[in-house]
Amino acid sequence: MEIYLDHNATSPPSDEHLVHLQKVLKGSYGNPSSLHAKGRKAQSLIYSTQKALAQSLGFLPQEVIFLSGGTEANNTVILGLKPQYPISSAIEHPCILKPLESLKRPINYINPTLLGIVTCEDLKSAITPETDFITLMIANNETGAIQEAKLFGDFLHKARWEDPSLVPQGLTQDHLRSLHFHVDAIQAYGKIPFTEWTSLGYDSVSLSIHKIGGVQGIGALLLRKKTSGNQILNPLLYGGPQQRNRRPGTENLLGIASFSLIHEELQKDSWWQQISQLREYRDHLWSFLEPHVHMFSPQKECLPNTLYFACKGGEDLILEMDMSQIYATAGSACSSGVQLESHVLKAMGIPKEISKHAIRLSLGLDFEEHQLKRLEKFLWGKLQKIIF
Ligand SMILES: Cc1ncc(COP(=O)(O)O)c(C=O)c1O
Incomplete structure (x- = not known):
């Protein structure tokens, strides 16, 4: 009996999703740019999905751009805006960190606490009059730790539009309005209820x-x-006029x-009941594992499905699990057969002797x-703790 534990x-x-998908596609298949009925039907599926997403996240339907995944969404916002003085958390996914580094600008990296959480206060105090871009994920893909993005987004919204006394010293309301706050919600979407992580202070959000x-x-x-200020998004691709030229190419x-089907599921109580059940299993496992391992996932401020830890011989244990059809993943990325140190654990101050067994x-x-x-x-x- 297989146990697949690599959902992040x-x-x-x-099977149900695939059956539904076939039905939706059969009814709406056409090139959305075609003017005939089939094209219009396809276009209407795109619009209704944009509308539903926009409504849940506090955006307008025309502000939703579909693209090939989270990687392209994060690259589009960074390479499209080309910030000059960006602030980024040190624990972002590589599809945030690498495009930022490619700009060859000074990046202010904010480290997390020992629990792997980047705080609102640390972000606030990092802003300088030059800052034009801030990026923070809602939840980390390795540890599952939920970041203080909503707190920061809500602060930003209030300071920009409602309460000038909140503007940090040395900054102006106009400056806060013009800087761009991007959030990567790829691990949060569908795992945390919308009300717990969405904010009007976000200028852009990426989803997958x-x-x-x-x-x-x-x-x-x-x-x-409106709030992406003076910054203009240059598209990564040029071609047809699809999606208002921001992402040309026939839509997927x-x-x-x-x-559209997944987002519909997220509107149902039954989805969130399943998530609560998942959290119970996860919390149970957290308590089972914690005494015997170096636990990196916080007990509370965490995704309902993620457990990240290191134990003695962790690399071998992963292989043993694989042979027993239990599919988990190592904490560090594997590149050409070489295990790389996890940048997330490094930023949390975890020594390599421990993190290599994650x-x-x-x-x-x-x-x-x-x-x-x-x-x-x-x-x-x-399971045994590592002593070194
Ligand atoms: C936090 C986060 N951002 C971005 C991505 C990239 O998303 P995609 O696989 O859709 O390109 C991932 C995927 O693991 C992720 O976990």
Whole structure:
């Protein structure tokens, strides 16, 4: 019996999702740019999905751009705006860090606390009169730690538009209005209720659906027109007039249909009941593991599915799990067979001797009690703290 515990990397679509997807596609297949009925039907699927996403996140439908995934969404906002004096958390996904580095500008990296959380206060005090861009993820893909992005977004919104006394010393309201605050919500979308992480202070948000059972190869960038200030987004690609020239090319209708179905699911209580159940399993495992490992995931301020820890012989344990059809992932990225140190754990101050043994378990909605029991039985007696 397989146990797939790598949902933060990608989460397979359910059979039900695939059946629904086929139905939606059959009814709406056409080139959305074509003026005939089939094209109009396809265009209407795109518009209704934009509208639904915009409504949940406090944006306008025309501010939703579909593209090939989270990587493209993050690259688009960074390479499209080309900030001069960016601030970034040190624990962002490489698809934020690498495009930023490619600009060859001075980047102010903000480190997290020992719990892996970048705080609102640290972001606030890092802003200088030059700052034109700030980027922070909602939840970290390795540790699952929920960042103080909403707190910062709400502060920004209030200071920009409601209460000038909140503007930090040495800065102006106009400056706060003109800087761009981007959030990467790729791990949060569908795992944390919208009200807990959305904010009117966000100027852009990137989303992807393959972490929660949608298809791969589709993402969305929500980009606020009005508050992205003086900055103009230059598209990465040039071509047809699709999506108001911001992302040319025939739209990925299969991906958008999947997005629309997933987003519909997120409106139902039943989805969030399953998420609560998942959190119970995850919390149970957290308590089971914690005494025997170096636990990196916070107990509370964390995604409902993520456990990240290191134990003695962690690299070998991953292989042993693989042979027993328990699919987890190592904390460090593997490049050409060489394990790289996790930049997230490094920023949290975890020494390499520990972080090289990191294991991430990320559970999905298909996780069941009998799998929990099997997993605990398998891990029992195998976990030991690292002493060096
Ligand atoms: C936080 C975060 N941002 C961005 C991405 C990239 O998203 P995509 O795989 O859709 O390109 C990922 C994927 O792991 C992620 O976890």
